[in-house]
Amino acid sequence: MSFDLVFFGGTGDLTWRKLMPALFQAFRHGKLPPGGRILAVARDDRSDDEYRSFIHERFNDVESSKRPSEDEFARFAKLLHYRRMDLSQPEHYARLKAWLDERGADTVVLYLATSPHLFPVICEQLGAAGLNGPHVRVVLEKPLGHDLASAQEINRVVRRAFSEQQAFRIDHYLGKPAVQNLMALRFGNALFEPLWRRESVANIQITLAEDIGVGTRGDFYDRTGALRDMVQNHALQLLTMIAMEPPSTNDADAIRDEKLKVLRSLKPFTPESVTRDVIRGQYRAGTIGGKPVPGYLDEAKVPPGSATETFVAIRTEVQNWRWAAVPFYLRTGKRLAERDAQIVVNFRPVPHPIFLGATRANKLVIKLQPEDGLELHLLAAKGTGNDELLTPVSLDLDFDKAFPTERVGAYERLLLDAIAGRLNLFVRSDEQEQAWRWVEPILEAWHRDGSGARPYAAGSYGPPAASALVARDGYAWAEEF
Ligand code: BG6
Numbered sequence: 001m002s003f004d005l006v007f008f009g010g011t012g013d014l015t016w017r018k019l020m021p022a023l024f025q026a027f028r029h030g031k032l033p034p035g036g037r038i039l040a041v042a043r044d045d046r047s048d049d050e051y052r053s054f055i056h057e058r059f060n061d062v063e064s065s066k067r068p069s070e071d072e073f074a075r076f077a078k079l080l081h082y083r084r085m086d087l088s089q090p091e092h093y094a095r096l097k098a099w100l101d102e103r104g105a106d107t108v109v110l111y112l113a114t115s116p117h118l119f120p121v122i123c124e125q126l127g128a129a130g131l132n133g134p135h136v137r138v139v140l141e142k143p144l145g146h147d148l149a150s151a152q153e154i155n156r157v158v159r160r161a162f163s164e165q166q167a168f169r170i171d172h173y174l175g176k177p178a179v180q181n182l183m184a185l186r187f188g189n190a191l192f193e194p195l196w197r198r199e200s201v202a203n204i205q206i207t208l209a210e211d212i213g214v215g216t217r218g219d220f221y222d223r224t225g226a227l228r229d230m231v232q233n234h235a236l237q238l239l240t241m242i243a244m245e246p247p248s249t250n251d252a253d254a255i256r257d258e259k260l261k262v263l264r265s266l267k268p269f270t271p272e273s274v275t276r277d278v279i280r281g282q283y284r285a286g287t288i289g290g291k292p293v294p295g296y297l298d299e300a301k302v303p304p305g306s307a308t309e310t311f312v313a314i315r316t317e318v319q320n321w322r323w324a325a326v327p328f329y330l331r332t333g334k335r336l337a338e339r340d341a342q343i344v345v346n347f348r349p350v351p352h353p354i355f356l357g358a359t360r361a362n363k364l365v366i367k368l369q370p371e372d373g374l375e376l377h378l379l380a381a382k383g384t385g386n387d388e389l390l391t392p393v394s395l396d397l398d399f400d401k402a403f404p405t406e407r408v409g410a411y412e413r414l415l416l417d418a419i420a421g422r423l424n425l426f427v428r429s430d431e432q433e434q435a436w437r438w439v440e441p442i443l444e445a446w447h448r449d450g451s452g453a454r455p456y457a458a459g460s461y462g463p464p465a466a467s468a469l470v471a472r473d474g475y476a477w478a479e480e481f
Pocket of ligand 1: 210229230341
């Protein structure tokens with residue numbers, strides 16, 4: 001199956017930082033289908049060779065295990081092409097079409113790695129130029145909207161030129177191996193599913209903690225904030241995977257129908273419940289890994305006095321028979337104590353304890369990063385003669401060790417899926433809009449309430465109010481007990 005992959009925004013950060021390294025890994029692993037061409041388009045004039053040199057140099061900024069050798073790059077570079085394009089000029093699209101038609105690849109993937117404000121003009125021009133035939137797919141990179149209305153507008157524009165089956169909306173968390181493993185854990189094994197419900201589960205915690213700050217993206221981040229940047233997409237997608245009903249098949253729409261039902265079942269927010277169940281924070285100076293780091297307001301390009309949140313903790317519920325009254329806690333933030341993304345399923349304690357001492361309920365920890373694995377926490381008798389007191393033990397599964405050579409990174413996986421036309425790990429427009437519908441009352445309540453974000457020290461786990469949110473139900477975050 002031959003393919004042409006076109007990157008709009010071909011010289012941008014996303015392309016050289018994430019997409020080219022991911023494609024190179026696919027190439028190195030022999031996973032890229034043969035007969036492929038990669039075309040970068042951008043505003044400035046370059047030859048194919050100049051573009052290849054540009055990408056070659058950029059690979060120096062990629063982690064060393066992912067850098068090509070000279071020989072590998074020389075082979076990979078043969079796939080790379082470059083064309084100058086002014087995205088507002090119809091004749092430039094006609095030229096692109098001629099270039100693609102000349103070869104007539106089986107599949108054409110158009111990856112919009114540009115700022116989203118260019119999506120409308122690009123989609124419109126692609127449609128007008130006839131670059132939207134059934135063999136064409138369009139990949140849309142986040143941020144997909146700033147609120148419900150802008151997300152709907154992007155979807156309207158995309159729909160004018162492409163069908164839903166042609167639209168591949170990226171949420172790179174869905175490409176992470178641990179997230180795919182979550183599907184395998186739940187629907188490829190019979191063990192947990194009978195327990196995966198309110199009768200056995202006390203609460204579920206989703207933490208997406210980062211130790212990095214906003215870096216050089218202060219201006220973008222300040223307009224966005226943690227709720228839009230991490231919760232509306234990544235955290236909610238994880239929640240849907242945890243809470244969904246078993247799909248009837250492993251097909252994209254069977255899965256996405258079930259995920260949509262979860263999003264529709266999330267307890268809607270009111271101004272009162274936002275005040276009660278949503279905590280926003282902003283980091284102040286602190287220490288991470290022994291090094292002092294500045295506060296958010298001292299970061300480059302952050303406007304003075306900004307009230308933008310760099311941390312959010314939310315308590316919500318999935319209002320259906322399976323999950324009624326089970327708290328789901330979501331939490332994400334920058335400059336937290338460590339980089340740690342995990343989902344903790346806290347089970348209910350035994351109904352009638354017969355052993356002495358404190359008992360601990362079982363928990364299953366699904367680790368997304370930095371490690372990718374599972375931990376099942378149990379209680380055991382040590383066999384030292386005093387087995388009345390049980391000892392906490394855990395069964396650990398490290399997927400990187402279990403599958404040492406086979407692992408594929410998130411962007412690599414998603415690019416290969418887009419080329420192959422597999423939509424399972426991409427977000428459908430109705431899911432994306434429903435997620436916006438759910439977060440919008442939070443944005444509105446914050447807009448009205450001038451009290452701003454609560455300060456927290458860099459290197460902590462967020463403001464103390466986030467602990468109080470969980471303690472109110474008689475629970476604690478995973479690192480607190
Ligand atoms: C992106 C956000 O979507 O995800 C970034 O815009 C964030 O702010 C990043 O740092 C986190 O991704 P990962 O894969 O490093 O956890």
